[in-house]
Amino acid sequence: MNYLNKLNNINSYVVAFIAGVFLTLAFAPFFIFPLAIIGFSLSIYLIDQAKAAKKSFFIGWWFGFGHFTTGLYWFVNALLTDPGQFGWMIPFAIMGIPAILSVYIGLVFFTIYKLPFRGVSRVIIYAVVWTIVEMLRGFLFTGFPWNLVGYIWGFSINMCQIVSIVGVWGLSFITVICFSAPAVYKQKSGKKLLICSCLLIMSTWLFGAYRISHTNVDKVAGVRLRLIQPNIPVAPEKWNSDSQLSILQKLMRMSSDNGYTKITHLIWPEAAVPYYIFNDASVLKVLKYIVPKNGALITGSIRVDGNEFQYNFWNSIHVIDDQGKIISFYDKSHLVPFGEYVPLRWIFDKIIVIKKITAGFQDFKTGKGPTTIAAPGLSDFAPLICYEAIFPDNVMNKAKKPGLFINVTNDAWYGKSTGPYQHFYMVRMRAIEYGVSLVRSANSGISAVIDPLGKIIARTNLQEQTILDSDLPNKLSTSTIYSVYGCYLILLILSIFTILAIYLHKILKN
Numbered sequence: 156m157n158y159l160n161k162l163n164n165i166n167s168y169v170v171a172f173i174a175g176v177f178l179t180l181a182f183a184p185f186f187i188f189p190l191a192i193i194g195f196s197l198s199i200y201l202i203d204q205a206k207a208a209k210k211s212f213f214i215g216w217w218f219g220f221g222h223f224t225t226g227l228y229w230f231v232n233a234l235l236t237d238p239g240q241f242g243w244m245i246p247f248a249i250m251g252i253p254a255i256l257s258v259y260i261g262l263v264f265f266t267i268y269k270l271p272f273r274g275v276s277r278v279i280i281y282a283v284v285w286t287i288v289e290m291l292r293g294f295l296f297t298g299f300p301w302n303l304v305g306y307i308w309g310f311s312i313n314m315c316q317i318v319s320i321v322g323v324w325g326l327s328f329i330t331v332i333c334f335s336a337p338a339v340y341k342q343k344s345g346k347k348l349l350i351c352s353c354l355l356i357m358s359t360w361l362f363g364a365y366r367i368s369h370t371n372v373d374k375v376a377g378v379r380l381r382l383i384q385p386n387i388p389v390a391p392e393k394w395n396s397d398s399q400l401s402i403l404q405k406l407m408r409m410s411s412d413n414g415y416t417k418i419t420h421l422i423w424p425e426a427a428v429p430y431y432i433f434n435d436a437s438v439l440k441v442l443k444y445i446v447p448k449n450g451a452l453i454t455g456s457i458r459v460d461g462n463e464f465q466y467n468f469w470n471s472i473h474v475i476d477d478q479g480k481i482i483s484f485y486d487k488s489h490l491v492p493f494g495e496y497v498p499l500r501w502i503f504d505k506i507i508v509i510k511k512i513t514a515g516f517q518d519f520k521t522g523k524g525p526t527t528i529a530a531p532g533l534s535d536f537a538p539l540i541c542y543e544a545i546f547p548d549n550v551m552n553k554a555k556k557p558g559l560f561i562n563v564t565n566d567a568w569y570g571k572s573t574g575p576y577q578h579f580y581m582v583r584m585r586a587i588e589y590g591v592s593l594v595r596s597a598n599s600g601i602s603a604v605i606d607p608l609g610k611i612i613a614r615t616n617l618q619e620q621t622i623l624d625s626d627l628p629n630k631l632s633t634s635t636i637y638s639v640y641g642c643y644l645i646l647l648i649l650s651i652f653t654i655l656a657i658y659l660h661k662i663l664k665n
Contacts, residue, residue, distance in 0.1 A: 167210075168217040171201055175221025175260075182226065182302050184576040186310040192334045194218075199278060199338035202267050215264025219257030226302050227253060229574035233494070233512055236389045236568065241512060244493075256292070256299070263288050274342040276660040282332035283649050283656070290324055290642065293546065297492060300545055302577060304330050309580035312609050313363030314356075318588045319635040322547050325645040328652075329359060343663050372606045374626040378532060380604065381418040382596045383409050385427070386620040389567045399429040403438075407445045409622050410452075418624065419447050419532055423454035424598040425470070425541055425565040432473060433458040433481065443479025451476055451530040455540065455563040458486060467520045470495060470513075472538040472563060474530045483529050485538040486522030489546060494568075495519045512568075527555045534558025534630070537591075541565065544582040544593075548641050551589065556638070558630050560585060560593040566617075567599035575600055575617055583609055589638045590631035607631045 174197040181191035198218055205211035230248040234241040263285050272280045285304070293300030305326030308314035318326050333352035339345040385405055406428070410421050430438045433456070446452045451474050458471035469486035476482050492498045496518035497509050510516060527535045537557040539550060541564045551557055562582055566575040579601040586593040587609040595603045600617035606628035613625040636644065 167201055167204065167214055170197060171214045171217040172221035174198055174201070175218040175223075176225050178218075178222045178304075179225040179302075181307045182573075182577055183306070183309050183580045184573055186307070188307050188310075191304075191307055191330070192337060195331060195334040196336075196338040198264070199281065199335050202264055202277075202281075205264075205268055208265055208268050211268035212261040212265040216257045216261035218264070219260030220253055222260070222302075223253035223256045224249065226573070226577075227256075229569045229572035232570040232572055232574070233389075233568040235570075236512075240510060259288050259292050272656060272660050274339050274663060275344045275348045276656040276663065278335045278339055278348060279332060279652055279656040279659070281335055282328050283653050285331045286324055286328040286645070286649060289327055293548075297489070297498075298546060300547065301542075301581070303327050303581075306577070306581055306584065309583070311360070311363075313360045313367065315584065315587055315609055316363030316366045317359050318584055319366070319590060319637055321645045321648065322588055322637045322642060323584050324547065324642060325648065326359075328645065328649065329355060332652075344659070367608055367610075370608060370631070372608060372610075372631070373629045375534070375629050377419065378627045379417050379419050380422060380594060380623075380625050380627055381410065381415070381420070382422050382594065382602045382604070382615075382623040382625070383427070384424070384597060384600060384602045384615050384619060384621050384623065385409060386599045386618055387567065389565070402427075402429050403441070407441075409620075410445050412622055414624055415447075419450040420530070421445065421447065421450075421452045421454075422561065422563070422594060422596040423452065424596045424602075425455035425563040426457055427454050427563075427598065428456040428473075430456070431459045432456050432475075433460065433471070433484070439475065439479040439481070442475055443477060446475055446477040446479070448477050450532050451482075453530060453561060453563075455565075458484065466517070468515065468517055469520050469522060470540055471522075472528075472540060472561070474528060476531055482531070485526060485528055485540075486520070487540040487543060488522035488524045489543045489549065490519055490521055491542065496521075525550060525552045527552050527557045533627075536561050539563075539582075539585075542578065544585055545578070547585070547588060550585055553638075556634075557591060559627070560589075560591055562593060562595040563597075564595065565598040566601070571618055579603070583611070588635065590633070590635040591638075592628045592630060594627070604628070 174194040177190035177194035180187045201214045231245055234245050266284050267281050289303055303323050305323040333356050336349045336352040340349050432438045453474050456473050458469040461467050472485045473481050474483045490496050494512045529535050535557050536559040537551040539562040544562045569575055583605050586605045586607055590607045592607050593605045600615050602623050603614035604612040604625040607630050613623055615621050615623055
């Protein structure tokens, strides 16, 4: 590592970019987690050799840019669904969004450089600051908590169990502190930190193994689910009259396939029904013939309401009973910027007319937030549409806790890329955090039934047209610690480790 001390400005930025790429390769679908150890260790070395605060910021920015450009390249796939309309936005998707998100990492590096900590205390405070900034990224400017470091462990269900206590942000903290420890191995108390890091990883894994082996998960009696994954291409033509009918016929045909008589609940993906069923009794009359007796059809569909002067649109989930009645619905509350609405439209419209990527010119309205709704024969459930499920602290109404998560999505927007895999493993973490089973119906993979320990009971493959029949695992009998305290516990832990870093800084300096 002596070579790093001799790097000029350009070379240190190149190394930082490569370290960021290494971090990306530790996430789904690759899960090459040793590369994250290299990436985080390099980041500590690069901060140490920065000669000015400004340079430390740009080293961090290049680290982030390497990570976000390779981790979020799949944004482009959504724009290519209609290149004539959205092709001009591709450079912004490839370069602009990663450039903005990289500011967060730049601020981490800048903060660590400016603080007086060195060696072991620097590693600890680095993990604290990284986690805090990661949390801020999940809240500020509508939030985008994609590829939080804790998701690196998606391949190990044992390692993931700790999120039932500290959430994915807590797992991020554990990961950053342990993966950065090799950087100070030769410094004072560096070997002790490395040993403690190895013990922390081992203890986390053993806790997970113990929790899984000592927790029984029963199935819900009398419930048999059928998830429909129609793999319908994303295209504006979906809303043409001819396409609408053929899509509905396809969904109904798949729903009534072999084994239908045992099914109690059908779950269709996000915006699966290409009709405005909220006010369309004729379509509901057709749908009632496919709803299992005393069961329900739970489907995504665009909800429209209003009058001849003003119509409003919502991206919604509808619960339809065997009489063809909508007995409950949920409107998506966390909309995708530029995908479902154009932020600051009143400014953009004065400069250039920007159309949202999803069909229609009018922006979707925002729902009221996390809620719990009912369906015949099921526990009350928390509905989550698309990427709403990646927000750890905003997925349920804690005043009326659900017995189930149901997530509907349309990952066809992202094609055959790393995006759908990343999305799936993030959503899976919610089941473990809250001790609640999660059912996920995707238009184009990955659909799955996941138990409250995060075990995948059944799943589909990406871009596969198929049905998925499964029993429903029950929720845990007791609430998880994370479901009670949320992110407040990890904030307390970060405060304690900050005090520890200050203490070590003082004693190691003497």
